[in-house]
Amino acid sequence: MARNNGLNFNLPSVDDLFSTEESRAEARLEKVVNLNPSEISDFPDHPFKVQMDAAMQEMVESVKQYGVLVPALVRPKQGGYEMVAGHRRKMAAELAQLPEIPCIVRNLTDDEATIIMVDSNLQREQILPSEKAFAYKMKLDAMKRQGQRADLTSDPLGQKLKGVYSVEVVAQGTSDSKTQVQRYIRLTHLIPDILELVDNSVLREPEVLQIAMRPAVELSYLRKEEQADLFAIMEEMDCTPSHAQAIKMRQMSEAKTGDERLAKDALVAIMKEEKPNQKEQIKIPKERISKYFAPGTPAQKIEDTIVQALELYRRRQRSLER
CATH class of the missing domain: 3.90.1530.30 (Conserved hypothetical protein from pyrococcus furiosus pfu- 392566-001, ParB domain)
Structure with a gap:
């Protein structure tokens, strides 16, 4: 009996025998x-x-x-x-x-489909922070499974790896920097109620609680139970924490050990602290006072001069009352 001896004669398939190269090329094209x-x-x-x-x-x-x-x-x-x-x-x-x-x-494949799905939707004009957060995370996870160097650090400012940044590849082709992409991914650690407040900051609906991106990133490091307590406090007080207050909450939470968590009283105390943007301010239109100052006078000097003039006016009024 004759042996094949492992020889491969590269015989054409039946399809190849009865089809032209043109038809085979057409079959390979997406329709x-x-x-x-x-x-x-x-x-x-x-x-x-x-x-x-x-x-x-x-x-x-x-x-x-x-x-x-x-x-x-x-x-x-x-x-x-x-x-x-x-x-x-x-x-x-x-x-x-x-x-x-x-x-x-x-x-x-699942990972190929995920990356295409994310990239195609990121071209939309308006995208909510919550949408970007989970989209970026899905893409990053898919790329990690594909073997790309895309380790995610816990630092919201990003950490440099050997040769590339952890989220640099994810940020390519988007309007967001790698640092901003990292911040968005941190938002996936927020409970849904607080994440919705971040979306509200983009939608700008009147009389609805809103929270900015930076404080939201800090709050994402709180335990889920602490976030739930904080959300209830925010609803009751009808306000959200500033960036500085959110940093303070994170620091106090991370100082806790084991199952110990930040007390509600501590959260309330931080929320009651006066925020810089809550201080009452009086604004004077520039055109009303510009004639009293030389062009290019710094705003701080204008403010100091007005305060000094008011002080002189008060002294004069007191002297007239005597």
């Missing part, structure tokens, strides 16, 4: 297919909210008139497809009652 929105499930733990705002209403009207012009990106999933990029287009199509939307079907 746009029309899919029913009901066949497409949402991306798991999708961090970006699809909101029924004015922009969505405009998109719905556009879809009704012209259809979905830019294909969505999906990947095959058992029993259907999973959305990677195009959640807003899918929502608009459903509201416009379109039976189908154009989609590019691409085979992607």
